[in-house]
Amino acid sequence: MIGDCPASCPFVASADALRFPPGQLHHVASVGPGGNTEVDETKRNVLKLLAVAGVVAAGGGGLAGGALQYAQPPAVGLTSYPKVPLIDLDGSPLTMKKTMSEYSYLTSDVITFNYPLRNEPNFLLNLAPPPGKTGGPSSVKNGIGPKNSVVAFSAICQHLGCPAPNLSYYPPGTCSATPGGKDLYLHCVCHGSTYDPTDGASNLTGPAILPLPQVTLEWNQSDDSISAVRVDGPPVNGHLDTLQGDYPVGSTSQLQKQNAIILCAFPPE
Ligand code: FES
Numbered sequence: 001m002i003g004d005c006p007a008s009c010p011f012v013a014s015a016d017a018l019r020f021p022p023g024q025l026h027h028v029a030s031v032g033p034g035g036n037t038e039v040d041e042t043k044r045n046v047l048k049l050l051a052v053a054g055v056v057a058a059g060g061g062g063l064a065g066g067a068l069q070y071a072q073p074p075a076v077g078l079t080s081y082p083k084v085p086l087i088d089l090d091g092s093p094l095t096m097k098k099t100m101s102e103y104s105y106l107t108s109d110v111i112t113f114n115y116p117l118r119n120e121p122n123f124l125l126n127l128a129p130p131p132g133k134t135g136g137p138s139s140v141k142n143g144i145g146p147k148n149s150v151v152a153f154s155a156i157c158q159h160l161g162c163p164a165p166n167l168s169y170y171p172p173g174t175c176s177a178t179p180g181g182k183d184l185y186l187h188c189v190c191h192g193s194t195y196d197p198t199d200g201a202s203n204l205t206g207p208a209i210l211p212l213p214q215v216t217l218e219w220n221q222s223d224d225s226i227s228a229v230r231v232d233g234p235p236v237n238g239h240l241d242t243l244q245g246d247y248p249v250g251s252t253s254q255l256q257k258q259n260a261i262i263l264c265a266f267p268p269e
Pocket residue numbers: 157158159160161162188189190191192193206207208
């Protein structure tokens with residue numbers, strides 16, 4: 001979706017939302033053209049617990065154990081980061097050769113994979129030019145591959161948790177804006193935060209102030225495969241710990257493709 005920011009642009013209409021501290025457990029259900037549809041799960045959970053406390057007070061100690069048992073989310077997750085090979089869109093193992101030929105810094109397609117948990121999507125980005133072309137960033141921090149250009153970052157915004165494709169990669173020339181002086185960046189249409197994929201997804205402009213967590217990728221040159229091996233940086237938004245909060249992805253993780261949501265509107269820097 002490509003368009004200009006109307007008067008109802010989400011970040012204009014939801015100034016109150018900007019007051020939430022970054023990283024707060026807060027889930028944005030969706031963003032509609034009519035305005036903000038955020039769901040403050042933190043507040044909702046507090047109300048649920050207060051309701052449970054009332055039941056406990058009325059029912060006595062015998063009821064307490066059972067009620068509190070259901071008030072707690074199940075403890076699911078991992079104790080350490082697994083090595084998870086990535087699978088291409090067509091179901092075959094993802095190779096560096098295919099990554100370099102199918103993806104480039106000029107394409108805005110949203111390519112994601114879940115890691116290490118099922119509810120933790122991450123961008124896969126190749127910031128090198130397409131085969132036979134020149135150009136692109138002069139360097140990509142922590143990039144792997146023959147051009148040190150392949151990186152992966154959490155696809156959940158560090159402000160209030162809007163996931164891709166609300167958070168999308170913008171190739172050079174997508175908008176006239178150059179947040180932080182950059183001509184390529186990740187942009188969240190929910191409230192306008194931008195991140196620099198050439199610099200570890202450091203935050204370029206707010207309201208987010210934290211970088212996106214970075215997935216460390218490993219390139220096995222003997223079989224050309226690519227695996228996710230760990231996540232560094234702040235916890236994935238919505239998780240107190242990146243390793244906790246859902247079930248693991250399993251022995252492999254397959255790429256998924258979505259269309260980018262592009263909105264050329266940005267908060268003032
Ligand atoms: S959720 Fe607010 S800028 Fe992304």
